[in-house]
Amino acid sequence: MNPLKRYLPLVDDEEAFLAACERPLPYVVRVNTIKASVERARAALDGEGVGYEPADWHPGLLRLDRGSAGATWPYFHGWLHGQEEVSAFPALVLDPRPGERVWDACAAPGSKTTQLSALMDDRGLVVGNDNNLGRLSALRSNAERLGVTNLAVTNQDARNFSLKPFEGARDGHRGRGENGRGDGGGDGSGDGDAGGGGNGNGDGGEGADGEKPADPSFSAFDRALVDAPCSCEGTCRKNPDALDEWTMDHVRSVAGIQKGILRRAVQATKPGGTVVYSTCTFAPEENEAVLNHVLREEACRLVEFDAPLETSPGVTEWDGEEYDPSVERAHRVYPHQNDTGGFFCAKLEVTA
Amino acid sequence: MSENDGQVFDRLPETPDDREVPGRASREEVVEWWAERFGVDPNRFDGYTFWEKGAGKIWILSGDVADPIAVEGLGMAFLRTRQEHWKPTTNAVQRFGRAATRNVLELDGERAARFAAGEDQEVEWDGDWGYLVVAHELAGDLEPIGVGLYLHGELRSTIPKGRRESLAEL
């Protein structure tokens, strides 16, 4: 069964949608601003005669006139990273600031992790987690080539992620928070920034400025990204197998995992902090239904935001189910809208 | 904690006097090594912390975390110590080598390409022997490619196998 047919009732232009899904995807690189400015990276591509067209919604995303950039000098220097255009969207929505602590719950192979680091000027801390050790080694080598230094890598099941390694072993830290949120203070750790509670937009007052915070341990994040495992029909332009392998059973089982990971991300983030949920599937079971579940179970709400590219709102009804009306605030990206892969992205605020 | 534990990252002691684990480099020595060898201003490393996991491998982390810390990876592999000649990594030199003012060997287009491909070559160099920052001109500025080992008139490329690439002669 071609799963794309399921989603025809959701799209505005069925023919354009199906036609776009058949077309191969342009090859896109993201300029890694940790190592080079967009200008310099473009000059290096010019110097090697590589043609490109910047995405109209983001100057640091370049659509190349060829299928790979691997054998170019700017790639060798880690100035470029091959990344599907639309996959640069969620890190921009998360909008992390230099000096913050950010959790990337499903991080491998690290396209978004390294983008988060770049958005943070490589300051503060990104914790890149994945339960797949093999994929983590790809994340590590990508991060090293791109010159990322503000990354800690963990190998846990994100559904019951423990912050214990980051809490330190001193008295007063031991034995707390192993399975829940840091309660934002009460540990007398002297970490002025973390103790504030409700301060989700980080003032970047600590980090690589020379003055070390008194205590570098912490028990909750400022922001979290859940770029969840999914049934991936949105990647069909790159990987048509995603459609052949599609089954309803897989949708159901992966939705359970998505709910678990997103719940944990809300728990592990400070009140006032931001959590972004993204997938590359069109299935409402894996998107709006997951949000609907987590809205019910955890202290959070969906936040409205503007998307830099053309999108459609989240759907509030599917297959006889109705979802919380606020799921409309999520954004769906269909391939024909911006000539990209398919995508889903939602922004949540942690409320308690 | 006076042993070197291969499973966790330990923050380097500030100075040799603070050392508890025998043989472990101190932050001061690491920063001084970059200053002495490559002329990198020690301030370049303000806001970074240095960590050892296993014997001699030093990682650089922007900012700080609890010490010791048991994680899969921390920051970027930076420097190999506990051997006679300390050796920076390719990625460290690419990231921090722009600040180098000493022991920087510039290659022309053809030689730079051979170096990136992992080839050894004869070069004229009357500076120090040992590990050098090897750089080339790219997009209007000098850019470090990686670490070369200069001995007896020969420049050896230490670009790791997985990073070698056959690139255009600019």
Ligand SMILES: C[S@@+](CC[C@H](N)C(=O)[O-])C[C@H]1O[C@@H](n2cnc3c(N)ncnc32)[C@H](O)[C@@H]1O
């Ligand atoms: C869509 S991919 C992530 C892509 C990545 N964010 C990037 O931009 O390069 C989903 C990832 O989730 C990981 N994963 C699946 N189940 C997980 C779990 N329970 N806990 C943590 N990671 C999980 C998979 O190994 C996979 O690497």
